[in-house]
Amino acid sequence: MAEAEVGDDVLGDDPTVKALEAAAAARVGKEAALLLPSGTMGNLIAVLAHCSERGAEVIVGDESHTYVYEAGGMSVLGGVAFNVVPTQPNGELSLERLTTAVRPDDMHCARTALVCIENTHNRCGGAVLSLSYMASLSEWAAERGLPIHLDGARVFNAAQALGMDVADVTAHVTSVQFCLSKGLGAPIGSVLAGPAALIARGRRLRKMLGGGMRQAGVIAAPGLLALQQGPQGLAADHAKARKLAAALASIPGVLIDAERVQSNIVVFALAPGPCSPVQLCARLKRRGVLAAPFRGGVRFVTHRDVSAAACEAAATAVAASLTEEGGLEGEAHQANGGAYGQGTTWPGARGGG
Secondary structure: OOOOOOOOHHHOOOHHHHHHHHHHHHHOOOOEEEEEOOHHHHHHHHHHHHOOOOOEEEEEEOOOHHHHOOOOHHHHHHOOEEEEEOOOOOOOOOHHHHHHHOOOOOOOOOEEEEEEEEOOEOOOOOEOOOHHHHHHHHHHHHHHOOOEEEEOOOHHHHHHHHOOOHHHHHOOOOEEEEEOOOOOOOOOOEEEEEOHHHHHHHHHHHHHOOOOOOOOHHHHHHHHHHHHHHHHHHHHHHHHHHHHHHHHHOOOOEEOOHHHOOOOEEEEEEOOOOOOHHHHHHHHHHOOOOOEEEOOEEEEEOOOOOOHHHHHHHHHHHHHHHOOOOOOOOHHHOOOOHHHHOOOOOOOOOEOO
C-alpha cells in the first residue's frame, strides 16, 4: 500500500485503480468495473444505474442482504420500490414466484426493472446457487427483457464450491458486485462490474453518493493482490468450515446439519435450554472467540486469518460455554443480537450429539 502508484481516481488518473478495475472486469467476464468503498454501495449503485426512473421496481428475496441489511437505501435514495418474494432455503428465488411478481405493463403499477439475487447467500448459511439454476434464471429474465444484478459479495466462494471459474458463474447475470475484503482478504473495498454503459452511470452515481476517492491506489493495491491471490485460499476456508461444522455436530445441545455447509459460513441453532444464542456469544467472547447471533442461532465464518486450530478451539469453547453455570449480570436479558439476530429461525438445524 505504501508503495502503490497513485493519482486522482475521481479524474480517472490513478493507475493502480485502473489496473484493478481492468483486472476485475476481465476476471468476471464483464466490459468494465468500478472500485467502491463497500458492497452496500456497490449494490445501491447497481440498482440505481439499472433503474433509471424513480418509481421503478426491483424484485428481491425476503432473506436477501439487499433487502434486510442495506438500510432501505434503494428506496430512500433512488425511489426504487421493493417487490419481495420468498427465498427458498437453498437461496434460490423460484421462477414460478418470479413470474407472478413481474408487473403488467399498466400505468397503475410500478415498472419491474430488475431482479436481484445473491450468491453465496448469507442468510441461507452460505448456500451456493447451482449453475443450472443460474442458467435457467438467465433464460427466464432474457425472455422478459429484465437485467439481473448479482450480489456476489462472496461469489468467488460460490465458484470455488462449484469447482469452476468465477466468470462461468457471472456469465448468467448482467452485473455483479463482489467484495475484495471478505474471503479474498483485502483490508477494504468492493467492485461493481457490468456493461460499460452501466459502469459509466455507476461512476457518476459513486461521485453523487460520496464514494469518489482521490489517491485510491493505496486501496486498489491490496485489492489487486487479493484478486490475484485470494481465490487460492478459499478451498482451505471451506474445508475449515466443514471440519468446524462436524465438530459442532458432536456437541450435546447444538443443532446443525453439517451437510448443509457449502462454503465458509457455519450456522447452528441451540436446543431449548438455559443458554440462548446471545448468551452463548457473550460467553464465547469471554473465551476469546467471536461469533454472531444469527436468525435465532449462531454464525461462524472461516477465512484466511482463522486457522484449523482456531476452529477446533472454537468448537471446544462452544461445548464449555453451553455447560457454564451462571453468567454475566443481565446476560439473559440482552438484546436479540441486532439485525443479524433477527428473522425467522435458522432452517438448517438438526440434532447434534
